[in-house]
Amino acid sequence: MAIQIPSRQLFIDGEWREPVLKKWIPIINPATEEIVGDIPAATAEDVEIAVDAARRAFSWNEGKYWASTSGPFRAKFLHAISSMILERKSELAKLEVVDTGKPLDEAASDMDGVASCFKYYAELAEALDAKQKAPVSIPVQSFKTYVLKEPIGVVALITPWNYPLLMAAWKIAPALAAGCTAIMKPSELASVTCLELAEICRQVDIPPGVLKIVTG
Numbered sequence: 001m002a003i004q005i006p007s008r009q010l011f012i013d014g015e016w017r018e019p020v021l022k023k024w025i026p027i028i029n030p031a032t033e034e035i036v037g038d039i040p041a042a043t044a045e046d047v048e049i050a051v052d053a054a055r056r057a058f059s060w061n062e063g064k065y066w067a068s069t070s071g072p073f074r075a076k077f078l079h080a081i082s083s084m085i086l087e088r089k090s091e092l093a094k095l096e097v098v099d100t101g102k103p104l105d106e107a108a109s110d111m112d113g114v115a116s117c118f119k120y121y122a123e124l125a126e127a128l129d130a131k132q133k134a135p136v137s138i139p140v141q142s143f144k145t146y147v148l149k150e151p152i153g154v155v156a157l158i159t160p161w162n163y164p165l166l167m168a169a170w171k172i173a174p175a176l177a178a179g180c181t182a183i184m185k186p187s188e189l190a191s192v193t194c195l196e197l198a199e200i201c202r203q204v205d206i207p208p209g210v211l212k213i214v215t216g
């Protein structure tokens with residue numbers, strides 16, 4: 001399948017960055033065993049930079065940034081990602097075929113799942129604020145009890161090779177919808193479409209540091 005693998009770097013703080021130690025891992029097409037490109041090989045040095053960026057994105061402006069944006073604000077980015085996945089579905093599916101060796105039909109169906117996942121969590125984010133402080137009935141009159149949902153902070157997401165972008169969506173979409181910032185480490189065996197997700201995030205202007213993709 002003739003498709004050019006885009007040349008990407010690490011996605012940190014909203015921009016592409018070379019890995020500190022300038023190491024790369026070859027991408028091997030399992031169907032032909034040919035080397036078809038490479039991905040950045042991040043090391044601990046890059047992870048430190050990514051964690052620092054994620055902490056700043058979570059809490060800068062005295063904690064009034066991503067973590068305390070409104071659900072609809074966060075949903076706007078998740079909807080935009082979902083739309084762009086559908087726009088690029090055919091290309092993303094082909095990239096995943098070359099990266100994993102799975103059949104094209106299955107890869108295309110995975111891309112529908114990716115788009116649906118971002119849309120689903122966008123809708124949950126939109127509904128989240130109205131559900132905050134939902135009262136809980138307890139048999140004691142002297143307490144007021146309610147449920148408050150708060151983002152936990154910076155989350156690290158490790159995903160597998162067999163559904164590269166779908167499993168990334170399953171982890172990234174809920175984390176971002178909840179107001180967490182995230183560092184994603186795709187499988188070193190299949191990182192290509194996750195790096196394309198980084199490019200999509202860049203194109204939809206997701207605030208810097210909210211999502212980092214660190215391959216290696």
Ligand SMILES: NC(=O)C1=CN([C@@H]2O[C@H](COP(=O)(O)OP(=O)(O)OC[C@H]3O[C@@H](n4cnc5c(N)ncnc54)[C@H](O)[C@@H]3O)[C@@H](O)[C@H]2O)C=CC1
Nearest residue numbers: 157158159160161162163167170185186187188189190216
């Ligand atoms: N594989 C699948 O079909 C599914 C996987 N998941 C979830 O995705 C995640 C990864 O799935 P696996 O099947 O384990 O994928 P996997 O065996 O492909 O491993 C994914 C990545 O984990 C890295 N890894 C392994 N041990 C590590 C460690 N100690 N520290 C840092 N990185 C490490 C590997 O280098 C690899 O890049 C898990 O949380 C799993 O529950 C969820 C649904 C389906």
Ligand SMILES: NCCCC(=O)O
Nearest residue numbers: 110113162163166167
């Ligand atoms: N269709 C993706 C399934 C992944 C899983 O549940 O293991």
